[in-house]
Amino acid sequence: MVDYSRLITVVIVMVGICAVGGLVLAAPLWQRLRRHMGIGVLAPRPSRWWCHLRATLLGAIVLIVGIGMYGRFVEPYWPEVVEIGLTSDELGKGALPIRIVLLSDLHSDPQTRLEARLSDLVAPLEPDLIIFAGDAVNSEGGLPNFRKAMTGLRKIAPVYAVRGNWEAWWFSKVDLYHHTGVRLLDGSRSVDIRGTTLHLAGFPVYPWRNRPGGAAYQRALERTLPEHTKGPVVFVHHFPEVAAAALLRGADIALAGDTHGGQIDLPGIGPLVRINRAGTFYHSGLHEIADGWLYVNRGTGMEGGHAPRVRIGCRPEITLITLRPPD
Numbered sequence: 001m002v003d004y005s006r007l008i009t010v011v012i013v014m015v016g017i018c019a020v021g022g023l024v025l026a027a028p029l030w031q032r033l034r035r036h037m038g039i040g041v042l043a044p045r046p047s048r049w050w051c052h053l054r055a056t057l058l059g060a061i062v063l064i065v066g067i068g069m070y071g072r073f074v075e076p077y078w079p080e081v082v083e084i085g086l087t088s089d090e091l092g093k094g095a096l097p098i099r100i101v102l103l104s105d106l107h108s109d110p111q112t113r114l115e116a117r118l119s120d121l122v123a124p125l126e127p128d129l130i131i132f133a134g135d136a137v138n139s140e141g142g143l144p145n146f147r148k149a150m151t152g153l154r155k156i157a158p159v160y161a162v163r164g165n166w167e168a169w170w171f172s173k174v175d176l177y178h179h180t181g182v183r184l185l186d187g188s189r190s191v192d193i194r195g196t197t198l199h200l201a202g203f204p205v206y207p208w209r210n211r212p213g214g215a216a217y218q219r220a221l222e223r224t225l226p227e228h229t230k231g232p233v234v235f236v237h238h239f240p241e242v243a244a245a246a247l248l249r250g251a252d253i254a255l256a257g258d259t260h261g262g263q264i265d266l267p268g269i270g271p272l273v274r275i276n277r278a279g280t281f282y283h284s285g286l287h288e289i290a291d292g293w294l295y296v297n298r299g300t301g302m303e304g305g306h307a308p309r310v311r312i313g314c315r316p317e318i319t320l321i322t323l324r325p326p327d
Contacts (some may be wrong), residue, residue: 003207006269006270006271006272006273006274009108013066015312017057017060017061017064018064020057022151022222029124043114059278062189067312068310070312071310071312072308072309072310072323075251075310075311075312075313075314075315075316076113076114076302076309076310076311076316077113077114078315078316079114079117079121079300079315079316079317079318080315080316080317080318081121081125081317081318081319081320082115082285082318082319082320083319083320083322084286084295084319084320084321084322085321085322085324086253086321086322086323086324087323087325087326087327088232088252088253088284088294088323088324088325088326089292089325089326090230090231090232090233090252091196091202091231091232091285091323091324091325091326092196092325094325095195095196095325096193096194096195096196097322097324098127098128098196098232098322098323099125099126099127099128099320099321099323100127100128100130100131100191100234100255100320100321100322100323101122101125101127101129101130101131101157101316101318101319101320102131102133102255102295102296102297102319102320102321103118103122103130103131103132103133103153103300103318103319103322104132104133104134104135104164104238104256104257104258104297104299104300105133105134105135105137105164105298105299105300105301106132106135106137106146106149106296106299106300106301107135107136107137107138107142107166107256107295107299107301107302107303107304108136108137108138108142108143108145108146108149108301109137109138109139109141109142109145109301109304109309110139110141110142110206112145112147113144113145113301114300114301114316115145115148115149116145116148116149116172118149118152118153118157118300118318119153121318122153122156122318123156125318125320127156127157127320128157128193128194128202129157129158129159129160129191129193129198130153130156130157130158130159130160131159131160131161131234131236132150132153132159132160132161132162132182133161133162133164133236133237133238133255133256133257133258133297134161134162134163134164134165134166134167134204134205134237134238134257134258135165135166135167135238135257135258135299135301136163136164136166136167136171136176137166137171137176138166138301138303138304138305139303139304139324140171140174143174143176143231144167146176147176147177147178147179147180150180150182151180151181153180153182154180154181154182158183158191159180159181159182159183159201160182160183160184160185160202160236160237161177161182161183161184161185162184162185162202162203162204162205162237163176163184163204163205163236163238164184164204164205164239164257164258165205165238165239165258167204167205167306168206168207169205169207169208169246170202172207178263181263185200185201185202185203185236186201186202186203186204186205186224187201187203187223187224188200188201188224188225188226189201190231196231197229197230197231198231198232198234199226199231199232199233199234200234200236201224201225201226201233201234201235201236201246201251202221202224202235202236202237203220203224203237204238205237205238205239206220209279212239212241212242212243212277213241213242213277216246217242218245221242221245221246221249222249224246224249225246225249225251225314227250232252232253232323233250233251233252233253234251234252234253234254234255235247235251235253235254235255236254236255236256237254237255237256238246238256238257238258239256239258239277240256240257240258240259240280240282240296241276241277241280241282242256242277243255243294243296244256244280244287244289244294245257247289247290247291247292247293247294248289248290252290252291252292252293253292253293253294253295253321253323254289254293254295255294255295255297255321256282256294256295256296256297257296257299258275258277258296259271259274259275259282259283259284259296259298259299259301260273260275260298260302260303260313260314261283261284261296261298261299261309261317262283262284262314263302263303263310263312263314264310264311264312264313264314265312265313265314266312266313267313270283271283271314282294282296283296284296284297284298284314284317293324295319295321297317297319298315298316298317299316299317300316300317300318301316
């Protein structure tokens with residue numbers, strides 16, 4: 001379910017302010033036009049209250065326009081690196097830290113945004129592996145930008161990805177990762193990182209008819225998660241609710257995207273668009289579930305289709321997760 005109630009409320013308030021402000025600001029012009037046409041009378045000098053009202057409404061309109069311009073032209077190009085430190089009992093004493101970069105929801109369009117800079121932003125983090133949690137492009141016109149970004153990331157570290165709902169529902173027949181070197185997850189595999197075995201597991205979003213939390217996803221979780229392993233198990237899925245379910249089945253860390261952090265997150269209100277696929281809403285960030293950790297990345301791109309390409313109070317995110325043994 002996608003909850004637009006906060007967004008609708010804010011839009012109604014903003015439209016109301018702009019409409020009332022427009023009428024109030026236009027009143028003096030209307031009076032002048034009437035006098036010029038000879039049909040008006042000399043209006044009394046506006047009261048101080050009326051002048052304050054006009055100034056307040058003009059300021060509100062300027063603020064709304066300014067925030068909109070910021071959300072369109074500034075914040076989508078201003079990424080934030082979020083560093084998270086986690087411990088795992090599955091890492092042996094003396095094991096070296098494992099550095100994982102998590103990305104999601106690139107949503108590439110024909111117009112280049114962060115894709116060209118992504119490798120330069122990730123390289124200084126020195127990751128051991130890079131995870132992409134799905135939602136690659138908004139249209140096939142964005143494929144060149146997406147593939148170029150993935151190819152650049154692959155030169156830094158091994159890249160593993162799962163297919164998100166945009167890939168599953170609209171681009172199921174498109175080879176999004178052609179010649180990028182990215183490895184798609186649909187099952188589990190073991191990765192050796194400086195002598196430590198890390199178990200990666202994950203699977204793609206399924207077609208529309210399969211509800212997250214339903215039988216198909218439960219069977220996939222049972223099939224995908226390794227049993228009786230030595231070493232930490234990191235599960236990846238586009239939907240946070242599915243990733244959270246993996247923690248209840250023994251995964252140590254679960255990584256997801258999908259929510260975009262609401263894409264517009266206002267102080268005192270929170271995310272304007274709230275997405276939950278199976279009855280639980282995970283906004284973004286770190287969540288402790290059972291004996292494990294779920295991390296939901298805000299994404300680096302913006303929703304496609306007819307959605308406005310804006311981010312406000314919700315900067316694009318590059319997550320660095322450092323996994324260490326207990327002290």
